[in-house]
Amino acid sequence: MDENLRLLEDMKKLGLNQYEAKAYTKLLEEFPLNGYSLSKISGVPRSKIYEVLDNLLKKQLVFSKKTESGLVYFPLEPKLFISKIKQNYESILKNVEEKTNELYLKNIIHYDSKILSGRKEIFSFLNLIIGLANKRIEISIWEEEFFQLSDSLLEAEERGVVIKGLYFGYNNKLKNVLTHRRIETYLSEKEERNIIVIIDRKEAITGIVSRGEVSQVSWTNDPGIIDITSDYIVHDLMVNMYSNSLSGSDRKKYEDAMDKVRKEYFE
Structure with a gap:
């Protein structure tokens, strides 16, 4: 043009x-x-x-x-024209934000869950809400998905947002996120990859993201579901941290015991 x-x-x-x-x-x-x-x-x-x-x-x-x-x-x-336009739009956006929030909050009767579909749309939404995080992000993420969110996550870390959880892969760049143990075993066993992202304990996104454009995740602001999802991450984290604290035969016994429990559970 x-x-x-x-x-x-x-x-x-x-x-x-x-x-x-x-x-x-x-x-x-x-x-x-x-x-x-x-x-x-x-x-x-x-x-x-x-x-x-x-x-x-x-x-x-x-x-x-x-x-x-x-x-x-x-x-x-x-220069003054642009400044004037910015002021006008800031005023308009502030008013629209206040009024739309008033209308929306009037209709919030209960906590809700929604389905997001399509890998591209899912990661676009995830990058958006990660960019809005204020204090804390909890994640369980595979390396392939980290590449889609790396800029947003690293930028959040730089601005002081605490990021904790587990990373399934080899190139973990997040300082407070633990790389999952026995990664070779998990990479060989898992046919699909899931993701968990919890933002400020206020919203959680969970689901399968390895199905391309038929991938689906659930988004929720339900505190009960968020607690269960967070407990899942911290339990997995504790298992990994305890295993990492062991060595030699003690670690082998522990991992064998975990394998037995897992096998019996899914029989």
């Missing part, structure tokens, strides 16, 4: 109509101008130019000055 056309389209996205965008951008190139001259170089019809200028005056994007030859117009400096 031509750069001038793209600029006009972007200006329209900021709330100006096509004629207002044309008049303002042309006035930036050459000023001061009267309405007739601006109409000629901007392509705004003469029948519309003074209505357009009146709108821009009301929006404080142009200013007028009386001269001996008549009224001429000056544009608002671009």
Whole structure:
């Protein structure tokens, strides 16, 4: 797309109509101008130019000055224009956020769970909520999925969010996340990979993410489900930490006992 056309389209996205965008951008190139001259170089019809200028005056994007030859117009400096737009949008977004939250919270009667489908959509959502984490993230994650979330997780760690849990793989970059023991065994046994992400003890995402676009996870804000999910991670973490504290025959006995329990449970 031509750069001038793209600029006009972007200006329209900021709330100006096509004629207002044309008049303002042309006035930036050459000023001061009267309405007739601006109409000629901007392509705004003469029948519309003074209505357009009146709108821009009301929006404080142009200013007028009386001269001996008549009224001429000056544009608002671009730096001030951008600052004004930012202030307007910040005010709008703040109001929309407050009012939509009021409407939403009125209808929260009970805690809820939802299904998210599609690997791409799942990780887009996960990156979003990881970016909003304030204090704590709990995870159980495989190496393949870590690559999809690494930027968000490492950035969260840098801003002081505590990240704890388990990592199934070889290249663990998270300082407080434990690499799962006997990784070769798990990699050979598991046909599918699941993921758990808990954000600030307020929401949890769990499910299978190795099925491509038919992957599905559950998102919930139910405190009871979040507690159960967190307990699952910490139990797995304790088993791994205890095993890692043993050595030699003691560790072998422990792992053999764990294998026996696991086998008998799933028989």
